[in-house]
Amino acid sequence: MFDRFRSSGLEVVCVGAFETAESCEAWRQRFGLGCPVVPDEDGTLFRRLTNGWVPCNILVAPDGTVLFAENEFDETGYVAAIAALYERAAPSPLDRQADQPAVERHVPSRAAARIVVLGGGTGGLVTARELRRRLGREHHVVLIDRSPVHLFAPSLLWLMVGRREPRQIQRPLTRLAAHGIEFHQGDVSEIDLDARVVRTESAAFAFDYLVVSLGAELAPRDVPGFDEMALNLYDLEGSSRIRAALQSFRGGRIGVLIPSMPFKCPAAPYEAAFLIEAHCREAGVREKTEIHLFTPEHQPMPVAGSTVGDAVVEVLRGRGIQYHPLFTFESLRPERREVVSSDGSATQIDLLLGVPPHRAPDVLRASGLLGVSGWIHVDARTLRTAHEGVFAVGDVTSIRLPNGKTLPKAGVFAHAEAKIVVQQIVDEIQGRPSQKSFDGRGSCWIELGDGKAGFAGGQFYAEPEPHVRMFRPGRMWHWGKVAFEQWWLRRWC
Amino acid sequence: MKVLDESSTGVQTGAHLALGDLSLPVSGTAGVLLVFWKER
Numbered sequence: 001m002f003d004r005f006r007s008s009g010l011e012v013v014c015v016g017a018f019e020t021a022e023s024c025e026a027w028r029q030r031f032g033l034g035c036p037v038v039p040d041e042d043g044t045l046f047r048r049l050t051n052g053w054v055p056c057n058i059l060v061a062p063d064g065t066v067l068f069a070e071n072e073f074d075e076t077g078y079v080a081a082i083a084a085l086y087e088r089a090a091p092s093p094l095d096r097q098a099d100q101p102a103v104e105r106h107v108p109s110r111a112a113a114r115i116v117v118l119g120g121g122t123g124g125l126v127t128a129r130e131l132r133r134r135l136g137r138e139h140h141v142v143l144i145d146r147s148p149v150h151l152f153a154p155s156l157l158w159l160m161v162g163r164r165e166p167r168q169i170q171r172p173l174t175r176l177a178a179h180g181i182e183f184h185q186g187d188v189s190e191i192d193l194d195a196r197v198v199r200t201e202s203a204a205f206a207f208d209y210l211v212v213s214l215g216a217e218l219a220p221r222d223v224p225g226f227d228e229m230a231l232n233l234y235d236l237e238g239s240s241r242i243r244a245a246l247q248s249f250r251g252g253r254i255g256v257l258i259p260s261m262p263f264k265c266p267a268a269p270y271e272a273a274f275l276i277e278a279h280c281r282e283a284g285v286r287e288k289t290e291i292h293l294f295t296p297e298h299q300p301m302p303v304a305g306s307t308v309g310d311a312v313v314e315v316l317r318g319r320g321i322q323y324h325p326l327f328t329f330e331s332l333r334p335e336r337r338e339v340v341s342s343d344g345s346a347t348q349i350d351l352l353l354g355v356p357p358h359r360a361p362d363v364l365r366a367s368g369l370l371g372v373s374g375w376i377h378v379d380a381r382t383l384r385t386a387h388e389g390v391f392a393v394g395d396v397t398s399i400r401l402p403n404g405k406t407l408p409k410a411g412v413f414a415h416a417e418a419k420i421v422v423q424q425i426v427d428e429i430q431g432r433p434s435q436k437s438f439d440g441r442g443s444c445w446i447e448l449g450d451g452k453a454g455f456a457g458g459q460f461y462a463e464p465e466p467h468v469r470m471f472r473p474g475r476m477w478h479w480g481k482v483a484f485e486q487w488w489l490r491r492w493c
Numbered sequence: 494m495k496v497l498d499e500s501s502t503g504v505q506t507g508a509h510l511a512l513g514d515l516s517l518p519v520s521g522t523a524g525v526l527l528v529f530w531k532e533r
Contacts, residue, residue, distance in 0.1 A: 009523025
């Protein structure tokens with residue numbers, strides 16, 4: 001970045017949080033940096049300017065305006081933002097604040113709108129079904145997904161421990177036709193916002209409204225050795241392989257590894273650990289088994305707050321699950337089946353469940369929709385992007401909370417956001433200003449095994465911190481989660 | 494990514510930052526990119 005924009009006058013300063021002058025100089029020399037590297041030994045600057053996470057990159061305009069403050073690095077987005085600083089381009093999506101109130105829109109009603117929904121997961125499915133329910137048949141609703149089926153992903157954990165079969169948690173998206181929704185199976189190859197067309201390998205879909213709900217792509221190959229050593233906790237094939245491995249597991253060391261942030265469904269790795277611990281007890285191998293959970297987080301589900309985090313840690317401890325927070329993952333050594341930390345220590349793991357790195361789908365990179373975080377930035381209330389008639393919901397978005405952290409990636413939010421988007425589109429088509437906005441409320445179950453679950457929920461848009469309450473675990477919550485699964489598969493699929 | 498201080502909120506997009514108050518070796522006349530890092 002420094003070398004690229006130096007001639008434009010951009011100044012880059014690397015600030016070592018809690019680092020000394022000596023370590024800063026060593027770091028500067030190690031990377032051959034031409035920009036200043038300064039120590040912030042007591043963390044004063046770090047605490048004042050960042051959201052507490054490293055790395056954190058902050059771009060400041062000459063007038064002192066903060067143009068972005070992000071943890072994740074997306075080179076394309078950063079380059080665009082910095083280039084805009086010097087080219088004085090048209091207002092960028094990066095200038096949009098997540099918490100700006102919805103702008104009243106006066107749009108002439110449309111005789112027949114064409115609404116394209118990308119993605120048949122939680123957000124896409126709710127969007128398409130609700131649009132179809134609320135709009136007359138003169139309006140076209142199209143849903144595109146590369147998969148022919150909708151997978152109810154929360155139930156992968158039950159599949160992992162043998163309590164579900166794949167066919168029980170999938171529904172064909174071809175059923176959408178019976179609801180008057182045009183379904184196309186295919187990979188989205190291009191999103192042309194200027195021409196307002198989405199292309200797949202075989203067709204082109206013009207749109208008046210576009211709702212992007214493509215989710216997060218899983219990128220296990222971003223971790224060398226993942227395919228050889230780890231089983232993917234987050235997809236159907238991986239969960240099935242975990243089930244097979246657990247059935248033949250006779251004792252040893254099981255690990256749940258979160259190598260990087262962010263990841264969707266913040267509770268899932270912890271639920272996996274709890275369910276596996278219960279499974280080992282049932283199988284009579286618990287005393288011969290160690291269970292480890294490695295995460296870069298400082299607590300389980302950090303955005304939910306310390307009440308929830310502490311409660312989950314208490315259960316981890318009570319179950320004898322070895323919890324390694326603030327774990328800085330370095331690498332996997334498949335030949336020795338080791339998980340290696342940045343401090344050089346290695347833990348040998350016999351059965352490793354991995355949370356693969358998550359990223360926005362590649363098709364979005366060329367679309368102009370991604371923000372500097374590498375995800376789609378949307379208005380926190382209306383879910384609108386900076387492009388007219390283009391919305392995004394669910395895991396593909398990044399929404400900054402008042403406390404500087406980002407809204408977790410979870411189906412409950414995709415579901416609620418989809419309903420708001422539908423209201424926005426329906427109101428606009430019917431020629432009235434939309435009053436409805438997303439309020440940041442969400443909840444989730446935390447499966448504990450032994451037929452029990454916990455439940456937490458609250459208001460994530462609360463200031464200064466999300467206000468989330470944790471309910472006492474019990475069988476009722478587990479059965480509530482089962483009931484929700486059944487309702488979901490009946491209601492939306 | 495990792496967290497060093499969960500109580501921090503930091504600056505938000507759109508906020509104003511007085512670079513002169515930060516004691517950093519920058520003039521700020523043409524834009525500044527601050528990169529916060531921590532050795533592993």
